[in-house]
Amino acid sequence: MKVLGIESTAHTFGVGIVREEKIGVSRKWECLSNQKDMYEPEEGGIHPRKAAEHHYQHARELLNNALDEANVEYEDLDAIAFSQGPGIPQCLDIGAVTARTLSKKHDKPLVGVNHCLAHISIGTQTTEAEKPSTLYVSGGNSQVLSYKKGRYRIFGETLDIALGNALDKLARKLGYPHPGGPEIEELAKQTDEIIKLSYPIKGMDFSFSGLTTEAERKIGEASDKVLANS
Structure with a gap:
């Protein structure tokens, strides 16, 4: 076929x-x-x-x-x-x-x-995994899924923006072109240093808008690669 x-x-x-x-x-x-x-x-x-x-x-x-x-x-x-x-x-x-x-x-x-x-x-x-539990992360979606009784079921997901959108948003604030996610990922590989950023988890759900806002406030205080790794 x-x-x-x-x-x-x-x-x-x-x-x-x-x-x-x-x-x-x-x-x-x-x-x-x-x-x-x-x-x-x-x-x-x-x-x-x-x-x-x-x-x-x-x-x-x-x-x-x-x-x-x-x-x-x-x-x-x-x-x-x-x-x-x-x-x-x-x-x-x-x-x-x-x-x-x-x-x-x-x-x-x-x-x-x-x-x-x-x-x-x-x-x-x-x-070749069978009926996997999956952490699915993309530009527009962030979900925890599991396969049961012939269909995928959502056990947790973002309460606001997806992780990919969060990375793109931070990249734009730092002055990098779209899509910014790959730029953030490459910057993160250049250091082991991190700064403390808070991120809420509610049960199986998570949120990234507050994390992104806090990271944006640290622009100028921390280097781009440290922000990316954090």
């Missing part, structure tokens, strides 16, 4: 093609192509309308590149998949419309995929 997937939840428009083969009672999958292009705002965070325009402008090229890299045609595909959410609505629309158009034009089944569960599924595929 070969499936073409379209990702457009936020700043990146991506096209991937995977092949799954059944070997005995197990299944093996292989990534045949992974093409992507990222919208980079001139300043600040993601501008939804501009990000959607970026995705629209690059969709055709990325689709063609993915097919070329995988050495397949649309006729060789068994299904078209797309990120159904969560994500930025304007960006999600571009991916959804593109996927629906391809599905109808080439008479292929259309599969909507939950963006969060897709991340977890890749982890379970690569680690």
Whole structure:
């Protein structure tokens, strides 16, 4: 089975093609192509309308590149998949419309995929973990999940902003371009020094807005790398 997937939840428009083969009672999958292009705002965070325009402008090229890299045609595909959410609505629309158009034009089944569960599924595929409890952290989500009775259940989550958003917000205050999360992570690797910052945990839930605000107040008192590591 070969499936073409379209990702457009936020700043990146991506096209991937995977092949799954059944070997005995197990299944093996292989990534045949992974093409992507990222919208980079001139300043600040993601501008939804501009990000959607970026995705629209690059969709055709990325689709063609993915097919070329995988050495397949649309006729060789068994299904078209797309990120159904969560994500930025304007960006999600571009991916959804593109996927629906391809599905109808080439008479292929259309599969909507939950963006969060897709991340977890890749982890379970690569680690061969079964029914894992998962700490899921991304730009827009931070959750503690566990698989039970055929579905994932949320046992804890952020009460305000996600950890990825918190890192991006701090990075902007420090003057780094979007996405700032990778910049913060690289800075943190440069020191073992930390300063004390408070962060609330309520049961299985957590909060990052207060932590980010406190870190912003320390700008100028501590170096960027110490703030990042804290």
